[in-house]
Amino acid sequence: MPVTRLQNYVNGEWVDATAGRYNEIINPAHGTLLCEAPVSSQADMDLAIHAAEEAFQDWRNTPPVARARYLHRLIALMEENFNELSITQTLEHGKTIDESRGETRRGIEMLEVASGIPSLMQGFNLEDIAHGIDEVAFYQPMGVFGCIAPFNFPLMIPLWFLPFAIACGNTFVVKSSPRTPMSQAAFFKLLDEVGLPPGVASLVNGETKAANALLDHHGMQGVTFVGSTPVAKEIYKKCGENGIRVIAQGGAKNFIVLMPDAEIDQVMVSLLSSFYGNAGQRCLSGANLLVVGDDKTYNRFLDKFVEAARNIKVGDGLDESVQMGPLQNEASKERVSGMIENAISEGAKLKLDGRRLNLVGDLPEACFLNPTVLESVQPDMTCAMEEIFGPVACVLRAKDLEETIDIIHCNPYGNAASIFTNTGKWARQFRHEVVVGNVGINVGIVAPMSFFPFGGRKDSFFGVVHGQGRDVIRFFTEPKIVIERWF
Numbered sequence: 001m002p003v004t005r006l007q008n009y010v011n012g013e014w015v016d017a018t019a020g021r022y023n024e025i026i027n028p029a030h031g032t033l034l035c036e037a038p039v040s041s042q043a044d045m046d047l048a049i050h051a052a053e054e055a056f057q058d059w060r061n062t063p064p065v066a067r068a069r070y071l072h073r074l075i076a077l078m079e080e081n082f083n084e085l086s087i088t089q090t091l092e093h094g095k096t097i098d099e100s101r102g103e104t105r106r107g108i109e110m111l112e113v114a115s116g117i118p119s120l121m122q123g124f125n126l127e128d129i130a131h132g133i134d135e136v137a138f139y140q141p142m143g144v145f146g147c148i149a150p151f152n153f154p155l156m157i158p159l160w161f162l163p164f165a166i167a168c169g170n171t172f173v174v175k176s177s178p179r180t181p182m183s184q185a186a187f188f189k190l191l192d193e194v195g196l197p198p199g200v201a202s203l204v205n206g207e208t209k210a211a212n213a214l215l216d217h218h219g220m221q222g223v224t225f226v227g228s229t230p231v232a233k234e235i236y237k238k239c240g241e242n243g244i245r246v247i248a249q250g251g252a253k254n255f256i257v258l259m260p261d262a263e264i265d266q267v268m269v270s271l272l273s274s275f276y277g278n279a280g281q282r283c284l285s286g287a288n289l290l291v292v293g294d295d296k297t298y299n300r301f302l303d304k305f306v307e308a309a310r311n312i313k314v315g316d317g318l319d320e321s322v323q324m325g326p327l328q329n330e331a332s333k334e335r336v337s338g339m340i341e342n343a344i345s346e347g348a349k350l351k352l353d354g355r356r357l358n359l360v361g362d363l364p365e366a367c368f369l370n371p372t373v374l375e376s377v378q379p380d381m382t383c384a385m386e387e388i389f390g391p392v393a394c395v396l397r398a399k400d401l402e403e404t405i406d407i408i409h410c411n412p413y414g415n416a417a418s419i420f421t422n423t424g425k426w427a428r429q430f431r432h433e434v435v436v437g438n439v440g441i442n443v444g445i446v447a448p449m450s451f452f453p454f455g456g457r458k459d460s461f462f463g464v465v466h467g468q469g470r471d472v473i474r475f476f477t478e479p480k481i482v483i484e485r486w487f
């Protein structure tokens with residue numbers, strides 16, 4: 001059977017990329033070829049941006065309530081195709097089908113919130129700022145925006161931005177992840193059915209060349225980026241040089257703190273899901289498990305955690321009984337395995353070795369790791385400082401909450417941190433002092449809802465306003481002030 005080749009969606013039509021090169025997209029659980037995705041050129045991206053520029057004037061003049069109706073129709077289509085969208089994520093990424101369903105639900109919620117645009121984008125006014133003079137602030141759309149997406153939430157992450165951008169009256173171009181391009185292709189198939197005016201939303205498959213074409217095009221008003229920190233920094237700098245707006249969300253190294261009074265049996269499900277959900281490939285995954293307390297408390301926590309991690313069922317994410325899927329590709333597995341080896345050479349102790357595979361079913365081993373636990377990790381070891389982005393828990397110890405917060409602050413990242421405790425005073429101090437964008441109190445994955453802003457601190461975020469919610473409406477609009485007097 002011929003292999004499916006993905007196309008770009010430009011100016012309301014599916015078109016072949018002009019670039020001759022295609023990437024093979026492989027199912028990480030089975031090693032089978034799913035499709036091929038084009039590596040688009042600058043010319044391919046320019047076509048999409050040109051169409052977006054052409055579409056902007058009519059689209060910005062479309063009443064917000066009418067713009068929102070397209071989103072209502074898209075929500076209905078996503079609900080009808082909920083299973084197919086979820087299966088596509090699991091096929092190309094490897095995550096369990098339950099995790100994919102969660103991702104689809106979160107994606108739909110973005111559209112639901114953005115469809116409140118007639119209220120969300122309202123400005124404000126005041127009569128008589130001086131005698132007989134009134135002042136009004138309108139929030140106006142600006143033009144063409146785009147997003148550069150990572151591989152790990154291939155459906156949801158572009159939806160942190162696209163629905164809000166177009167609801168505000170802008171036009172939008174998605175550059176999907178070259179590793180997981182199928183989920184956006186499936187989403188744009190539905191978007192095509194709602195009959196948006198051509199050019200309002202386009203999809204370009206590709207790698208760095210396509211991303212740079214988006215960043216450097218003179219027609220762009222702003223770019224949203226989600227991905228690793230080194231690239232986030234580069235993009236932030238480039239957008240500054242090009243004088244355009246940017247939200248750049250980078251990598252993470254999240255701490256999960258267990259205080260001595262945490263009820264281990266109560267919190268175990270949250271811990272496991274935080275460290276091993278999505279095979280640790282989440283910017284909100286737990287990475288460093290920081291245990292506060294004496295040896296007895298520590299040993300009790302650790303033994304139970306290791307036992308529970310050992311029992312996680314690893315296999316094909318489409319198997320409903322499986323709790324953790326593979327890494328997204330072979331290179332990720334090699335990188336994570338290398339970081340485990342390096343941690344051991346730095347003095348960490350291997351409490352549970354996920355490189356010894358125990359899989360549900362007969363599957364190729366290329367992308368799989370089982371859960372891993374590293375003990376005796378020191379805060380300055382590479383494995384504690386750098387993002388591993390795999391199913392590895394680094395266990396550290398601290399004598400009290402003050403030392404805990406100091407350790408967290410020495411880490412370059414600041415996406416999220418969680419504390420598990422029954423003591424309000426500790427929880428309050430942690431919430432108040434810790435320098436991260438998202439704090440969990442007895443919650444292991446601090447994923448803000450679509451109606452709250454989402455962004456980190458320090459090396460996890462570069463920009464001013466965050467994605468999602470009211471913040472992103474400000475990102476996608478410019479206030480215009482009108483002061484008027486009539487004689």
Ligand code: NAD
Nearest residue numbers: 149150151176177207208211227228231249250251252283
């Ligand atoms: P990545 O940085 O490798 O790639 C992200 C995107 O940038 C891709 O579309 C890629 O094609 C493009 N890109 C890569 N190099 C580029 C360059 N030099 N110039 C322009 N574009 C470039 O990230 P990834 O591996 O796809 O995703 C995983 C990373 O994303 C992890 O670090 C994870 O923590 C982070 N992430 C962060 C958040 C957050 O909200 N902070 C959310 C999800 C993922």
